[in-house]
Amino acid sequence: MHDSDGVLKVQHGPVPPDLSVDGVVVQGTGGVWDVRLESGAVAQASLRGRLKQDERTAIKLAVGDRVTIQWDNRDPGAWFITTIHERRSKLARRAPGGARGERVVVANLDQVLVVFAAANPEPHPRMADRFLVIAEANGLDARIVVNKCDLVSAERSRALFAEHAAAGYPVHYTSVRTGEGLDELRAEVGGRSSALSGPSGVGKSSLMNTLFPGLNLRTAAISESVNKGRHTTVGAVLHPLPGGGFLADTPGLREVGLWGIDPADVAHCFPEFRPFLGECRFADCIHTVEPGCAIREAVTAGTIMQGRFDSYVKLREELAGQR
Numbered sequence: 001m002h003d004s005d006g007v008l009k010v011q012h013g014p015v016p017p018d019l020s021v022d023g024v025v026v027q028g029t030g031g032v033w034d035v036r037l038e039s040g041a042v043a044q045a046s047l048r049g050r051l052k053q054d055e056r057t058a059i060k061l062a063v064g065d066r067v068t069i070q071w072d073n074r075d076p077g078a079w080f081i082t083t084i085h086e087r088r089s090k091l092a093r094r095a096p097g098g099a100r101g102e103r104v105v106v107a108n109l110d111q112v113l114v115v116f117a118a119a120n121p122e123p124h125p126r127m128a129d130r131f132l133v134i135a136e137a138n139g140l141d142a143r144i145v146v147n148k149c150d151l152v153s154a155e156r157s158r159a160l161f162a163e164h165a166a167a168g169y170p171v172h173y174t175s176v177r178t179g180e181g182l183d184e185l186r187a188e189v190g191g192r193s194s195a196l197s198g199p200s201g202v203g204k205s206s207l208m209n210t211l212f213p214g215l216n217l218r219t220a221a222i223s224e225s226v227n228k229g230r231h232t233t234v235g236a237v238l239h240p241l242p243g244g245g246f247l248a249d250t251p252g253l254r255e256v257g258l259w260g261i262d263p264a265d266v267a268h269c270f271p272e273f274r275p276f277l278g279e280c281r282f283a284d285c286i287h288t289v290e291p292g293c294a295i296r297e298a299v300t301a302g303t304i305m306q307g308r309f310d311s312y313v314k315l316r317e318e319l320a321g322q323r
């Protein structure tokens, strides 16, 4: 039933007409989707009938969706997706002005991994804030990975994302060169479904291929940079991890963007702000110039980090300007 690539090929032979199996959509564009079954085999299936209708209106199938597929025996025979199971989470690019034009990039994610390098290229903690807000707006857990720690001192690497550690985000310090931090990161990625994000050249593919030998991530596909000369995959691709879980090489969180986030919700996307929200003198405080602002008092007290607050102001303004 499987060819050498593990692709399920039930073109001929005695397959019961009602054969029905569950799987996870790992790849697909324009009608045909790769569905990975528990056995590791991959079936090519398309949407049919009612689901196809729904797809145009409400349900949009995405990589990561759990589906039931059914074999239709009619010559020449084909797999059809008959059920899309309920999602536990989604990473979506919202359309400006509402949920109608929303495009789900990956479904059923457990977490987002935001990867930077300690040096070469220089890290941008404020860019991390943007990615983290996108993760928070989608209700997803996030962890930061600072790779290439072999290039700088331990003090320097720890200082780079100290504000994020203080905000409560798990920060991993890794080096593909020395092996630092790899076991700890593998333990948090294995068995879960994660989206990988971060600038080009920080070592995302080196890191993941080292953590999970045989994964074979292609650098170009997971690069955040929009490099027009390079061939890149259009949609996200889900890579099954040996031992369970998936890694999504998303087109990038930058691609998902901040679109559609209500400026009034941005403060909630900074987890360390949450204990202070509702404590300001004015109920509609946007935490920039108002007197009696609990958020700015927390910044002064050093409970909220200045850099994170600066990012909040910048991202909120950007969103307010999009309206």
Ligand code: GDP
Pocket: 147, 148, 149, 150, 151, 174, 175, 176, 177, 178, 199, 200, 201, 202, 203, 204, 205, 206, 207, 219, 222, 223
């Ligand atoms: P990606 O674009 O984020 O997938 O980055 P790559 O995995 O292609 O890595 C970019 C470059 O950084 C390659 O030349 C890697 O060999 C190098 N690299 C990756 N990880 C490390 C590391 O931990 N330390 C050092 N010094 N170089 C690394």
Ligand code: ZN
Pocket: 280, 285, 286, 287, 288, 290, 292, 293, 294, 295, 296
């Ligand atoms: Zn305030």
